[in-house]
Amino acid sequence: xxxxxxxxxxEIIFTDYDKVNEIVDKAVKKSNTEIIGELxxxxxxxxxxAGFPTxxxxxxxxxxxxxxxxxxxxxxxxxPGTFKDREILTQVPRKVFAGMAICGKVIGAKQGFIYLRxxxxxxxxxxxxxxxxxxxYLKQIGQDFQIKIFMxxxxxxxxxxxxxxxxxxxxxxxxxxxxxxxxxxxYKNKPTVINNVETFVYALMIxxxxxxxxxxxxxxxxxxxxxxxxxxxxxxxxxxELELGMSVEKxxxxxxxxxxxxxxxxxxxxxxxxxxxxxxxxxxxxGVPTGGSMKLFNSxxxxxxxxxxxxxxxxxxxxxxxxxxxxxCQQLLKGIEAVKKGEKPIAYLEQLLKLANTMKIASKxxxxxxxxxxxxxxxxxxxxEMIY
Amino acid sequence: MTEIRELVKSLADKYGRERESLIPILQxxxxxxxxxxxxxxxxxxxxxxxxxxxVYGTASFYSFLxxxxxxxxxxxxxxxxxxxxxxxxxxxxxIEDLLKxxxxxxxxxxxxxxxxxxxxxxxxxxxxxLINDQPYSALTVEKVHSILVDYIKNR
Numbered sequence: 098x099x100x101x102x103x104x105x106x107x108e109i110i111f112t113d114y115d116k117v118n119e120i121v122d123k124a125v126k127k128s129n130t131e132i133i134g135e136l137x138x139x140x141x142x143x144x145x146x147a148g149f150p151t152x153x154x155x156x157x158x159x160x161x162x163x164x165x166x167x168x169x170x171x172x173x174x175x176x177p178g179t180f181k182d183r184e185i186l187t188q189v190p191r192k193v194f195a196g197m198a199i200c201g202k203v204i205g206a207k208q209g210f211i212y213l214r215x216x217x218x219x220x221x222x223x224x225x226x227x228x229x230x231x232x233x234y235l236k237q238i239g240q241d242f243q244i245k246i247f248m249x250x251x252x253x254x255x256x257x258x259x260x261x262x263x264x265x266x267x268x269x270x271x272x273x274x275x276x277x278x279x280x281x282x283x284y285k286n287k288p289t290v291i292n293n294v295e296t297f298v299y300a301l302m303i304x305x306x307x308x309x310x311x312x313x314x315x316x317x318x319x320x321x322x323x324x325x326x327x328x329x330x331x332x333x334x335x336x337x338e339l340e341l342g343m344s345v346e347k348x349x350x351x352x353x354x355x356x357x358x359x360x361x362x363x364x365x366x367x368x369x370x371x372x373x374x375x376x377x378x379x380x381x382x383x384g385v386p387t388g389g390s391m392k393l394f395n396s397x398x399x400x401x402x403x404x405x406x407x408x409x410x411x412x413x414x415x416x417x418x419x420x421x422x423x424x425x426c427q428q429l430l431k432g433i434e435a436v437k438k439g440e441k442p443i444a445y446l447e448q449l450l451k452l453a454n455t456m457k458i459a460s461k462x463x464x465x466x467x468x469x470x471x472x473x474x475x476x477x478x479x480x481x482e483m484i485y
Numbered sequence: 486m487t488e489i490r491e492l493v494k495s496l497a498d499k500y501g502r503e504r505e506s507l508i509p510i511l512q513x514x515x516x517x518x519x520x521x522x523x524x525x526x527x528x529x530x531x532x533x534x535x536x537x538x539x540v541y542g543t544a545s546f547y548s549f550l551x552x553x554x555x556x557x558x559x560x561x562x563x564x565x566x567x568x569x570x571x572x573x574x575x576x577x578x579x580i581e582d583l584l585k586x587x588x589x590x591x592x593x594x595x596x597x598x599x600x601x602x603x604x605x606x607x608x609x610x611x612x613x614x615l616i617n618d619q620p621y622s623a624l625t626v627e628k629v630h631s632i633l634v635d636y637i638k639n640r
Binding site for chain 1: 607
């Protein structure tokens with residue numbers, strides 16, 4: 098593995114902070130069709146991980162007829178290995194508010210909320226005065242839109258959008274059946290746009306820079322750039338804004354420690370890419386998608402420990418509402434431990450892979466559906482480590 | 486009891502008496518009392534016209550809405566993979582030795598509770614812990630020792 102090859106750094110998310118008011122002033126004078134058109138042209142897809150086209154989300158919600166609509170910023174950043182939203186809210190909070198305000202104008206909402214995870218409560222000290230000032234600014238320029246912060250209380254599942262609405266409504270954070278989707282019935286069953294922190298900033302910056310600048314970056318399926326949270330066995334952990342569509346190999350050349358044996362793309366609910374697949378795996382929607390979490394593991398690490406840690410995480414964070422996920426997570430954890438101890442035969446791993454697949458098909462929400470991603474990609478690629 | 490009643494009432498005056506006000510009210514109680522006692526939850530149910538089961542059902546779902554007594558300072562050490570890889574175990578052991586409590590326990594003087602928690606969002610600077618709301622990252626045995634000694638002596 099060659100070291101020292103550096104990927105191009107992109108500067109969109111953290112720049113032009115002094116121009117936010119100017120960008121908002123210009124954007125509110127544009128027609129809604131113009132803004133949606135620009136977003137559509139840019140190819141922007143949600144940056145929380147699921148990748149739904151942002152323009153479509155805004156357009157669907159704008160077409161709903163309702164007295165009440167909501168804009169919600171999902172800052173319940175809980176995916177292991179992701180910390181970019183915290184950085185964005187620390188460094189450029191006003192850009193997030195501004196993206197929400199533009200969304201509010203487009204869809205016809207008067208109220209926005211930031212759902213901030215409980216673990217980030219310390220951010221309020223800076224966020225609250227910044228937000229007060231921004232709300233005041235919106236009043237000054239005659240925009241009928243205000244933003245409030247709603248604090249989460251330590252539940253990973255509340256990052257799932259419908260669980261987040263339940264939580265804001267004062268209930269257990271248990272995901273709802275879909276459809277209806279939030280664009281039709283979200284918070285308080287009203288039409289709602291819910292986007293990730295980073296998505297709102299890109300939407301703002303596309304209004305500012307134009308679709309072309311964004312579209313020129315990335316690939317056909319994964320336009321633009323993305324903020325990556327890099328951690329694990331790397332000499333330079335941190336936040337990096339990079340173009341989408343690079344191979345894992347290129348990523349490892351830049352961020353690896355020379356001994357990288359696997360990269361977990363997309364956190365505990367994402368995919369584990371082993372060294373032999375670095376070259377042919379694309380980071381983006383056409384390959385392995387990610388909400389930004391990139392964890393590198395070198396050859397000193399036990400992938401069994403990694404998987405056990407993830408399963409332990411899911412056992413605790415499963416909301417318990419549906420059986421495939423609640424029981425499945427527990428059985429996967431017990432199962433790999435039993436195989437490791439020799440209490441179950443090696444062939445039992447096949448049974449567990451089937452169970453993981455059943456969870457993918459039968460679970461109610463993205464949590465249970467994606468446990469199998471890391472499970473299968475770790476077990477299949479590092480079988481010997483599961484056994485010996 | 487009357488103290489709790491007054492606290493709940495003032496929080497309800499601030500956040501409202503709708504179902505959407507429930508979590509902010511519960512959070513307000515935890516900030517003040519460190520946990521949600523049965524009395525507090527019953528009082529919230531009365532004030533918001535909900536059943537006690539609805540209040541407990543919501544509270545028990547969230548790891549930051551503790552329904553067991555907690556110390557004045559709740560220490561939450563991240564146990565997710567990157568922090569685990571970078572020495573979380575020694576950090577926990579250091580805290581246990583210093584405070585003479587195990588994970589899940591509260592010190593006799595009710596000043597500290599030690600817990601482990603899932604990803605705190607500081608993977609690039611692990612190991613990390615929260616003491617109440619305040620994160621402390623890039624922990625070493627020495628660093629965690631001096632932070633805690635400060636809490637023991639000066640707070």
